[in-house]
Amino acid sequence: MKRSISRVFAAILCASSMISQAATQQEIDLALAPVKNNAQLQVILSDASALDALEDNLPLFLNSVTYTQQGAHDGIHFDQSVLEDNLTVTEIYKILALFGQQTNIAQYQGAEVVNDTDRLLLDISTSALPYCEAASPIDLSVIMDSSKQALFSYAQNNVACDGNVELTENTTITYQLVNTAESPQGLRLTGAGFANPFDAHIETVTVSEDGQAIYLQNNIQNTGVSKFQFIFASDENTLLLLSPDPQVINRPEN
Known part of the structure; x- marks a missing residue:
């Protein structure tokens, strides 16, 4: 029986040996x-x-x-x-x-x-x-630096991840907006834009009524990478904000 899993590994290092090293480093830091x-x-x-x-x-x-x-x-x-x-x-x-x-x-x-x-x-x-895990919501934070540039970060259970998710079966991925005092006023999600919305890697996108969460449903039959950008509105002005592009990778198990 297939289970939904997300492999945790460093974005710039794909070898499986580096996955275990990354996990071990956190354990070593805590132990020492x-x-x-x-x-x-x-x-x-x-x-x-x-x-x-x-x-x-x-x-x-x-x-x-x-x-x-x-x-x-x-x-x-x-x-x-x-x-x-x-x-x-x-x-x-x-x-x-x-x-x-x-x-x-x-x-x-x-x-x-x-x-x-x-x-x-x-x-x-x-x-x-x-990578982030698909099994639990991914916290998405947006803060403004001193030059009014938007900085994006992702985390799960207070541990930073890169915003990308790797999937092995049909799954709903949840990104939860976390607003802080440094976030744009009234920041809210309005949707997601795709580099190719016709490849069907992601089939549906739903935004919560309050704009604080977004849900992406994939189709594992369509393998490959889906690149997208979150779209935000705020009370700061009437302009829309785009995030850097996180990725969803459909990689079904053999």
């Missing part, structure tokens, strides 16, 4: 993280650390820290905006490393970029993101 609980966090706070870069915003960050003890995604969670709004990419990376979450640096596209190291961290993390 200096901070896994509140007691360890207090030890870190007693001496100089990467957290010092937050300066007056440190109490705000600490108040946002929560710990989960059960479920598939145990770990430490915090308000990402406190880091993104006040630190450079490199400073954020060093803080994430304390919690074993440095592989999530791609989620901080709005952070300040002041040197080559900042740019390198974002370039590497973005190009090496894994």
Whole structure:
């Protein structure tokens, strides 16, 4: 019996050996993280650390820290905006490393970029993101940087992915819009545009009434890659916003 699966692998590396390495790296980062609980966090706070870069915003960050003890995604969670709004990419990376979450640096596209190291961290993390899974909704975030450029990012269960999905059977893919204080006002999805809407890789597209979710239904009998762009409207102006093109790959099992 066929099951719907999405292979997780780095977008720039297709070899299956690299898939396991990417997954293992996250596990290694978490295993070696200096901070896994509140007691360890207090030890870190007693001496100089990467957290010092937050300066007056440190109490705000600490108040946002929560710990989960059960479920598939145990770990430490915090308000990402406190880091993104006040630190450079490199400073954020060093803080994430304390919690074993440095592989999530791609989620901080709005952070300040002041040197080559900042740019390198974002370039590497973005190009090496894994595919998204079709089995659960994909969070889609759009924020505006200081020059009013729209930055797009995707994540599932607080882990960044590249927005692309690989399918092995007929599946409905859900993208859920996540608006933040940095998002355009009144941002909403209105549809999706396709490079080739006649190849039937994607058969139907449905948008929720509130414009906060979009659903794509594929036809696995039509193999290949379907490239598309999300279409957004907002209260900022009457112009429509287009996303970079995520892809759906129909690859039926033999």
